[in-house]
Amino acid sequence: MKSLASFTAFLTGLCCMVLCLCSCGNARQNKKAVDQDTLRLMQKTQAELAACVERCRSAATESKDKEILLALANSQQILADRHETIITILLKKYKFDRISTASYSIEMDPRTLVHAPLDEYKDFLAKADPQKILPEILIALEITNKVLESDMAIETLINADSEEPVEGDFYLCPICGQLTLMVPEGNCPVCASDKDRIIKLQDGELPPRNEESFISASQ
Numbered sequence: 001m002k003s004l005a006s007f008t009a010f011l012t013g014l015c016c017m018v019l020c021l022c023s024c025g026n027a028r029q030n031k032k033a034v035d036q037d038t039l040r041l042m043q044k045t046q047a048e049l050a051a052c053v054e055r056c057r058s059a060a061t062e063s064k065d066k067e068i069l070l071a072l073a074n075s076q077q078i079l080a081d082r083h084e085t086i087i088t089i090l091l092k093k094y095k096f097d098r099i100s101t102a103s104y105s106i107e108m109d110p111r112t113l114v115h116a117p118l119d120e121y122k123d124f125l126a127k128a129d130p131q132k133i134l135p136e137i138l139i140a141l142e143i144t145n146k147v148l149e150s151d152m153a154i155e156t157l158i159n160a161d162s163e164e165p166v167e168g169d170f171y172l173c174p175i176c177g178q179l180t181l182m183v184p185e186g187n188c189p190v191c192a193s194d195k196d197r198i199i200k201l202q203d204g205e206l207p208p209r210n211e212e213s214f215i216s217a218s219q
Helices: 002-030 036-060 066-094 118-127 135-155
Strands: none
Touching: 036 066, 036 118, 036 135, 066 135, 118 135
């Protein structure tokens, strides 16, 4: 009986130790869970990116710079789609309720076609602790920050006072959305995707696919 009691006490202690270790492990995992403020920032950005895509496409219908506006729209569409995918996964994984973006005021200068909270992203990235935030989120925010800065530099080429359109070939990385005005000499400077994946746009648009996507084919 005494040996049985000792064995029972040993098992109880062992279980407590395992539970303690599990709790510590969960605590470490929870440190990398996304918080509501970060999720709200991503949702706000996704809404603004989607608005920018529509704004660029709308402006392109009556602009001499139609090609560059459509190129910018395609670049930002990739960013908006990535944000939407990550947000959907986070909402499902962490059981968050979707934050309404209807209250966000997407007010932009009529001359500004590229707009996103770059200052907020830069501030977030400057303070982000990689030990306490999911790497997927850090990567998404860093890519968005770099691509939008590049897009805004390209946007400055549009001159409303000139009757001549911006000339040149536009190249788009379909992985991250990086847009360039020249043939890339190497891999994508933002996401390091192979240079063979970078696509030459046709009149600002992605060329039609040669074959149907397996995703659309299954629907």
